[in-house]
Each structure stands twice: as structure tokens, then as C-alpha cells.
């Protein structure tokens with residue numbers, strides 16, 4: 352049975368009439384930039400994450416960069432360093448560069464695939480200013496461990512929560528742990544727009560105010576330029592769509608969780624050959640992606656592909672090994688370097704069909720027997 356990795360048309364069909372009326376509302380007002388929808392979404396998103404404030408941006412990349420700048424922890428031209436994970440989208444590190452800092456990479460935990468606080472501590476230098484743990488694949492990073500390292504060294508923590516909308520650790524949602532957090536609303540995310548979008552969340556209202564100024568060129572109220580900003584606004588159409596989809600996020604995350612449980616049940620017998628995802632605490636994983644590990648993953652991938660089952664690799668290359676981010680002083684990162692050759696993402700999204708999930712599991716079991 353052919354199984355697409357992701358088919359967003361199924362999600363659209365579930366909410367089509369609501370989306371169409373929201374689009375009609377915005378287009379008939381013809382107020383496309385920073386009108387009521389963005390402000391309402393910011394209030395609703397901050398409430399969902401359990402923080403005082405949110406500032407919407409045009410992407411997750413800009414949300415990260417503007418959050419970093421708004422902390423005031425970096426000075427341009429000083430080669431300040433920001434430590435992050437090598438196993439993430441290149442955008443996480445591009446954001447650090449675009450904020451005027453140098454990305455430095457630390458190793459990850461072999462079970463959760465998120466930043467390892469001990470490795471972070473070893474990567475700290477006198478130029479380090481911030482740590483960006485990435486809640487990769489929907490799994491919360493060890494935020495307590497990271498915050499302890501940060502407070503010992505006077506560093507700020509910004510969560511990269513682009514893949515973890517709604518995940519919970521230590522009783523708080525992703526986005527409510529660091530001094531600030533950045534979300535992406537790229538269409539494939541657990542909460543995705545109908546185009547690009549992002550947001551910063553924080554309990555520091557002034558930090559969010561600064562992001563709101565930076566996303567509009569760096570203007571103050573009276574259109575006076577105060578610092579170098581950029582044009583990074585979320586538009587009203589995206590905000591209107593996000594407000595609808597936010598109402599479904601918890602239910603869709605629960606569907607992801609129940610599909611993850613089904614895969615775990617179906618595949619648990621293969622645990623000597625296939626390493627399955629691990630959740631550090633209940634609610635800490637919202638399964639943005641369902642990633643397994645296997646030696647010679649290409650053989651399994653080819654077998655699935657012959658049956659029309661699509662898989663992906665998130666990510667085929669680690670960031671510290673990419674030309675843009677290579678540095679002479681970078682330490683080896685053995686856990687990430689071993690893992691990157693074995694990871695394979697299986698189809699999992701709220702609108703997957705049970706038959707499709709069972710077909711994927713069956714095909715994997717057949718291959719392994």
C-alpha cells in the first residue's frame with residue numbers, strides 16, 4: 352500500500368470551511384498587515400504556551416534571530432558564541448549567524464537526541480553568551496540541566512521550539528522555559544500556517560516589545576529608526592489560519608501520540624535491530640517526527656520505497672560538518688556523528704490512516720524477519 356510521508360490536503364479538508372470564512376474575513380477587510388488577527392493570535396498563542404507575551408514573525412528562523420538580539424546578550428563584531436545542537440535544521444544555526452554571533456555545536460543525548468548539558472558545559476568559552484537547546488522531533492530537551500549550566504556561567508537560554516508545539520516538561524509547555532523561545536509555523540509543523548510564520552514567546556514583556564520593534568525595521572512608535580531591524584511580520588492571513596488550527600492542536604497532538612504508541616507496540620519486537628523513539632517524561636514528546644535508528648538504514652528504506660512507503664532523513668548532515676559552520680576549534684561530537692548515519696523518519700501525522708500505519712509496520716516486520 353502506498354503511504355505518503357505527509358499529505359496536508361487531508362488536514363485542509365477537515366477545516367476547509369472555517370479556513371475559507373477566515374480568508375474571506377481578511378480579504379474583505381483588505382487589511383493584510385498587523386491588524387486584529389495577528390494581535391489576537393499573539394494573545395492566544397501566549398496563553399496556550401503559558402507565558403505573558405508572544406510576538407509573531409514571518410518565520411521560525413527570524414523568531415530565533417530576533418529573540419537572540421532582543422535578549423541584549425550579544426554585541427556585534429565581538430564574535431560572541433551561541434551553543435546549539437548539530438542535529439537540527441540548518442535554520443537554527445543560520446539564525447545565530449544572522450543575529451551576528453558564531454554558532455558552536457555540542458553533542459546530544461543518545462536517547463533523546465537533544466543537547467547534552469555536560470557537552471554544552473565543555474563547549475563554553477569566555478565568548479559564549481547563549482545556549483539554544485532544540486526540542487528536536489517534538490521531544491523536549493533536558494531544559495533543567497541546560498538552565499543549570501546557563502546559570503552557572505551567566506548565559507541566556509532560548510528554546511528552539513520549532514518542532515515542539517504543545518510539548519510539556521516539568522509542568523510547563525515548550526516556549527515557557529527559557530528567557531525566550533522561538534516557534535516556526537512552517538506548514539508541516541504541529542501547528543503550521545498556510546505559508547511561512549513564526550513567533551517568539553517570553554515572560555519578559557519588554558523582550559517581546561523589542562522583537563515587535565525589530566520585526567518592523569527597528570522602528571519606534573513614531574516611525575523613528577532606533578536600531579537595525581528587519582522586515583519580519585506575520586501577515587493577517589497566516590494569523591487567521593493559525594487561530595483556527597490552534598483550536599485543533601491539542602487533539603491533533605493526541606492523535607500523533609496514539610499513532611506513536613501504535614508504532615511502538617507494533618515494532619517493539621524488533622528492538623535488537625531497530626531503536627525506537629524514547630520520551631523522557633509523559634507529554635514531553637509531541638511526535639513532530641517518528642524517528643527510528645537502524646544500521647544500514649538504506650536497505651530498509653529501499654524495501655519500504657519498493658512498496659510505495661515514503662520515508663525521510665532528518666537530517667542527512669550534521670551542522671558542524673557543513674561548509675558554512677565548520678570551525679577549526681570544533682570538538683568531535685561522537686554521539687551525533689554515529690546517530691546521523693542510522694536515523695530514519697517514518698510517516699506519522701494526525702491525518703495518517705490506521706491502515707497506512709499498519710502497512711508501514713508490517714513492511715518493516717517483514718523486512719526484519
Ligand SMILES: Cc1ncc(COP(=O)(O)O)c(C=O)c1O
Nearest residue numbers: 410411412440442443513535537
Ligand atoms: C528545529 C528548527 N528550528 C528552526 C527552524 C526554522 O523555521 P522556519 O522554517 O519557519 O524559518 C525549523 C524549521 O525548518 C526547525 O525545524
